[in-house]
Amino acid sequence: MVIDFHTHIFPDKLAEKAIAKLSAIGGIPALSDGKADGLLKCMQEDGIDISVVLNVATNVEQVENVNRFAAFIKEHYPNLIPFGSLHPQSENPRKIVKALKDGGIKGIKLHPDYVETQVDDERFAPVFAAADEFDMPVVIHAGWDFKSPDHVHASADAILKVIGRFPNLKLVCAHFGCNRFWDDVVKKLCGKNLYFDTAIACERFGMKRETAETIIKNHDDEKILFGSDMPWCRAQEVLRFIDSLDIPGEQKEKIYYKNAKKLLGLPA
Ligand SMILES: [Zn+2]
Numbered sequence: 001m002v003i004d005f006h007t008h009i010f011p012d013k014l015a016e017k018a019i020a021k022l023s024a025i026g027g028i029p030a031l032s033d034g035k036a037d038g039l040l041k042c043m044q045e046d047g048i049d050i051s052v053v054l055n056v057a058t059n060v061e062q063v064e065n066v067n068r069f070a071a072f073i074k075e076h077y078p079n080l081i082p083f084g085s086l087h088p089q090s091e092n093p094r095k096i097v098k099a100l101k102d103g104g105i106k107g108i109k110l111h112p113d114y115v116e117t118q119v120d121d122e123r124f125a126p127v128f129a130a131a132d133e134f135d136m137p138v139v140i141h142a143g144w145d146f147k148s149p150d151h152v153h154a155s156a157d158a159i160l161k162v163i164g165r166f167p168n169l170k171l172v173c174a175h176f177g178c179n180r181f182w183d184d185v186v187k188k189l190c191g192k193n194l195y196f197d198t199a200i201a202c203e204r205f206g207m208k209r210e211t212a213e214t215i216i217k218n219h220d221d222e223k224i225l226f227g228s229d230m231p232w233c234r235a236q237e238v239l240r241f242i243d244s245l246d247i248p249g250e251q252k253e254k255i256y257y258k259n260a261k262k263l264l265g266l267p268a
Pocket of ligand 1: 006007008054199229
């Protein structure tokens with residue numbers, strides 16, 4: 001079994017435009033049409049059983065629509081697990097997080113680069129506090145991003161400040177803890193109460209096997225989650241990469257699905 005903890009889709013009527021825009025920002029081609037059915041087709045081809053869909057509100061007005069889309073996906077696609085989103089300017093974040101939790105949504109995605117806010121900024125604190133209170137995992141984009149190539153909004157130091165303040169928060173730092181700053185991950189984040197996902201971990205995006213092996217060996221192997229970042233990276237690319245690592249088979253099983261099941265509260 002494989003659970004892909006890091007994918008993106010858009011409502012059918014917005015997908016084409018959204019994909020074209022993001023593709024231009026990143027200068028990378030999209031590998032699906034960005035729609036739910038397109039993702040399901042790729043999952044089938046790549047041998048993925050369940051995908052977590054990370055929705056991001058890039059402005060405060062979008063939060064309601066994004067969370068309505070998450071509810072729609074939950075209702076109609078049993079193999080997709082949508083996360084909701086908030087914005088650092090969201091009013092009453094506690095109410096929004098509670099509504100997500102009550103609606104059966106299993107987590108929250110925040111993208112500090114797209115909302116141009118440091119992850120340790122005071123404005124994110126109420127969102128983390130509410131996620132902590134309602135035991136909702138939070139996935140953040142961590143490290144370098146195409147959107148903001150000269151300014152990292154979630155550095156290892158900023159992440160440390162967040163978990164210093166919210167030590168029980170279930171925080172998932174995408175891209176092996178901090179995209180492209182993997183020396184910092186080994187030095188500062190490994191061994192801390194943090195989850196890492198493997199999104200875009202493959203040679204094409206600059207991740208080396210030795211780097212991934214070092215991070216996994218230095219971190220709690222119950223806190224690493226398989227993720228691809230579809231539609232920007234195919235799950236089969238990351239699967240091939242993780243498969244090639246010199247780590248025990250039981251660790252790979254934890255990464256592929258066991259850790260995700262626990263974090264999402266799915267039956268073992
Ligand atoms: Zn992503």
